Amino acid sequence: MEINPHLEPKGRGNLSVDVKLRCPKCHRTFEPSEKLFICPYCNQPLEVIYEPDEKPSFDEIRRRSRIYGIWRFKEFLPIKTSNPITMGEGSTPLVRVEKLEKLIGVRRVYVKFEGANPTGSFKDRGMSLAITLARESGSKAVVAASTGNTAASAAAYASRASLLTFLLLPRGKVALGKMAQSILHGAIIVEIEGNFDDALETARRLAQREEFYPLNSFNPWRLEGQKTLAYEVFEEIGVPDHVVVPVGNAGNISAIWKGFKELKNWGYSDTLPRMAGIQAEGSSPIASAFKLGLDAPLFTENPETLATAIRIGKPVNWFKAWKAVTESSGTFEVVSDSDIIRAQRLLAREEGIAAEPAGAASIAGAIKLAQNGYFNGDETVVCVVTGHGLKDPDSVKFHPTTRLRAMSVDDAIEKVIKSLMERSNKNREIEIKRQQVAS
Numbered sequence: 178m179e180i181n182p183h184l185e186p187k188g189r190g191n192l193s194v195d196v197k198l199r200c201p202k203c204h205r206t207f208e209p210s211e212k213l214f215i216c217p218y219c220n221q222p223l224e225v226i227y228e229p230d231e232k233p234s235f236d237e238i239r240r241r242s243r244i245y246g247i248w249r250f251k252e253f254l255p256i257k258t259s260n261p262i263t264m265g266e267g268s269t270p271l272v273r274v275e276k277l278e279k280l281i282g283v284r285r286v287y288v289k290f291e292g293a294n295p296t297g298s299f300k301d302r303g304m305s306l307a308i309t310l311a312r313e314s315g316s317k318a319v320v321a322a323s324t325g326n327t328a329a330s331a332a333a334y335a336s337r338a339s340l341l342t343f344l345l346l347p348r349g350k351v352a353l354g355k356m357a358q359s360i361l362h363g364a365i366i367v368e369i370e371g372n373f374d375d376a377l378e379t380a381r382r383l384a385q386r387e388e389f390y391p392l393n394s395f396n397p398w399r400l401e402g403q404k405t406l407a408y409e410v411f412e413e414i415g416v417p418d419h420v421v422v423p424v425g426n427a428g429n430i431s432a433i434w435k436g437f438k439e440l441k442n443w444g445y446s447d448t449l450p451r452m453a454g455i456q457a458e459g460s461s462p463i464a465s466a467f468k469l470g471l472d473a474p475l476f477t478e479n480p481e482t483l484a485t486a487i488r489i490g491k492p493v494n495w496f497k498a499w500k501a502v503t504e505s506s507g508t509f510e511v512v513s514d515s516d517i518i519r520a521q522r523l524l525a526r527e528e529g530i531a532a533e534p535a536g537a538a539s540i541a542g543a544i545k546l547a548q549n550g551y552f553n554g555d556e557t558v559v560c561v562v563t564g565h566g567l568k569d570p571d572s573v574k575f576h577p578t579t580r581l582r583a584m585s586v587d588d589a590i591e592k593v594i595k596s597l598m599e600r601s602n603k604n605r606e607i608e609i610k611r612q613q614v615a616s
């Protein structure tokens with residue numbers, strides 16, 4: 178795919194000349210190299226520090242660009258290439274959800290629907306960059322530990338780049354749709370007796386070997402792709418007051434915050450959003466510690482939640498995420514599995530948006546924050562819905578449904594008409610009750 182002649186390689190290989198890696202904790206900077214991801218002094222994942230030599234206005238980007246997706250913002254990405262591994266990831270819908278506005282009690286609520294990415298989650302944004310670099314690094318294979326969505330995305334993008342893919346998955350804890358994708362794209366699947374954190378440790382060790390390129394979010398180049406979510410929101414509605422993000426390994430909330438900070442540092446915007454990170458009750462090492470007033474997470478050995486994408490006991494990017502929330506005067510919140518299922522149902526049945534449970538955690542979080550009086554009523558809130566409902570078909574078992582069985586055409590018609598009348602009567606009763614309450 179021809180992206181733009183402007184993207185010809187320059188300076189050091191594929192990396193832009195002004196790229197450095199910096200430790201978020203000790204602030205030491207490092208020259209980028211293929212195997213450097215983590216600060217050797219602090220054991221924290223590094224961040225990419227990048228100063229674009231050209232900063233087009235958003236009007237210019239809009240005018241010139243027939244390109245949708247993350248490469249639309251190529252000047253803001255640290256990799257210079259005319260040939261990225263891409264499937265048009267990004268440019269996902271920002272959907273206004275008016276019924277949720279009423280429920281949450283703020284002026285505007287938007288859902289940034291990351292389920293609309295090529296493999297159905299935001300992971301594709303980062304995977305495009307990471308796989309592009311993996312190809313350039315000359316690695317034989319890529320390796321990823323995953324609760325499912327990184328696996329699905331890695332398998333798809335590595336196929337395009339003709340790289341062998343090894344996926345490390347916690348056995349029995351990956352949602353059906355994600356497993357199906359990994360199989361379909363031909364990855365080699367290693368099911369580990371253990372949890373995600375064990376899988377990640379395996380990936381980190383394998384990544385020290387020359388043959389393997391790691392695709393987990395300790396790889397800071399992936400987060401550079403994910404930060405484009407902030408640019409897209411900014412391009413459509415400016416800087417919102419709040420951004421609510423489900424948190425697992427804590428890379429995405431860090432990446433989105435980085436995007437908004439860059440927009441401010443580079444003079445595009447005057448304000449910053451407040452970041453809210455949402456974790457599930459049985460898997461809340463960061464959010465629980467934050468709420469207790471501690472200054473570091475309480476890692477857990479046995480995280481549990483039906484939102485498997487955020488079932489992580491030792492989030493590798495906790496330090497960056499903690500900084501994102503404190504710097505932005507934001508917060509962390511904990512939601513229960515039943516809060517998540519209720520939010521999944523609301524989103525699907527009131528707004529038509531299908532989220533996997535982890536994706537609906539941001540909605541559950543916004544509802545809970547509203548109940549706690551976190552919003553003043555006048556704000557714009559963006560909830561990031563991180564993954565598609567098709568990912569986890571098993572999760573529909575928690576939702577009531579009407580299924581009628583018919584023996585013939587006439588029988589089917591009769592049952593449909595009867596059901597319609599029942600529903601109309603029920604709706605009428607509800608409407609009468611609502612009016613009685615109102616008057």
Ligand SMILES: *Cc1c(COP(=O)(O)O)cnc(C)c1O
Binds near residue numbers: 423426430565
């Ligand atoms: C990966 C993932 C998350 C968690 O993102 P982190 O960057 O690990 O915090 C949340 N929801 C879905 C659907 C995911 O796939």
Ligand SMILES: [Zn+2]
Binds near residue numbers: 217218
């Ligand atoms: Zn350090």
